[in-house]
Amino acid sequence: MPPVSGAGATIYLDNGATSFPKPPAVAAAMSRFTLEIGGSPGRSGHRRSQDAARIVFACREALAALIRAPDSRRIAFTLNATQALNTALYGVLRPGDRVLTTAMEHNSTMRPLRDLERRGVISLEVLACDAAGRLDLGMLARALRSRPRLLAAVHASNVSGAILPLREVGALTRAAGTLLLIDAAQSAGALPIDVAADGVDLLAFTGHKALFGPQGTGGLWAREGVEPEPLFRGGTGSNSELEEQPAFWPDRLESGTPNGVGLAGLLAGVSFIAETGLAAVRAREAALTRRLLEGLREIPGVTVHGPDREEERAPIVSATFAGLVPSEAGFLLEEGFGVLTRVGLHCAPAAHRTLGTYPQGTVRFSPGFFTTERDIDAAIAGCRYLAAKKGGGR
């Protein structure tokens, strides 16, 4: 194995990229799957295969409970949110469709949409957001008057943390007969989601961020009646006598051996959230976000982007430093203080144009459930040192 360079004291504030650490049960479940179970889920009749299938089944049921999906069959597992979003967009949109999206989208939504637009399949309207990354509901309501086929919107921005008022948006799209595709990459596991009450038609999520699962897990939920065509087809362990892809869920969207070991870990992650309580997770992360916001705002020369209050944010805070480009600030925070952040455009150029931070981007701090107050304070102290040095120390 390549050597581990993360040894030593680090302060991990990059949970928006992937959560770390995971609850200990996650690695334990993956180890157990590898060492003791080892079968291919749903492929063979023997006990190892059955045990593996039960883990995948339990993971689906646990996720359905978390997002209040009435039928767990309607969750298809994917590699990540990107694959889920691509399945939703390429699988649902048809020639001539008019599509709305927002100016806060990640490239996992924007690139498929721009590709479909470039190839003449869809026409695309991008709704502007305010400088904090918030969508104006009046503007949305006006855009929905022409009854576009679909709105693709991010639930919580990976750049500004801004939270979409999901229930209000869902009420508007439902009234217009427009499908609502939600990118829940940052929000699943961090914010309450009730797909039925919120009026969501399709929900894409990743397993390795707020759900505490390992990388290589994610999924797409769609309500009954919304039937995306699969991105690819193959063996499902079902209807083996047929050479056509099955139409039923989840098999229609799940070809090939699933990521059993990953889903074992994801099940442990989702179970951790269920045991802790989503409200407790949210309260903890919001408190850390508030501490971070307050600390950074006090520093002369530091600009905090995004909504003012932590209630309006996922646990994500983007900041810029006067006289210091984000890449240098991020490097110095790691070198001097062991603070790990993510700098640049965060795969979301549209969002940075909205915030006015394009093209250099921001330094993004994203605490997680296991972040401590000391971590936050150390990061703030590091920022204060850098800002002071740049502001007048030279």
Place this chain on the structure above:
Amino acid sequence: MSGVAGFAVATFHSTHAVLKAEKILKDAGLAGVRLVPVPSQVSSDCGVTVRFAAADAARAAELLRPLADDLQGLYVESSGGWVPFP
């Protein structure tokens, strides 16, 4: 399994539905519920099916009604083969 009288199986399109059925039948207190390979006489599928006592077939049919979309068939053992139930 052949030669052992008195079993019934419910077959489903997907592994997910089989596991849901297993849970429903176990939660309802049916005895001897377990997953077995799909009998080759019933289907050439490569997956599993849920097996229980033939005496419980009528009750199982009722309990599995919510899974009607996914249910392929319910069979009871009869002289070494499987016949549709009822």
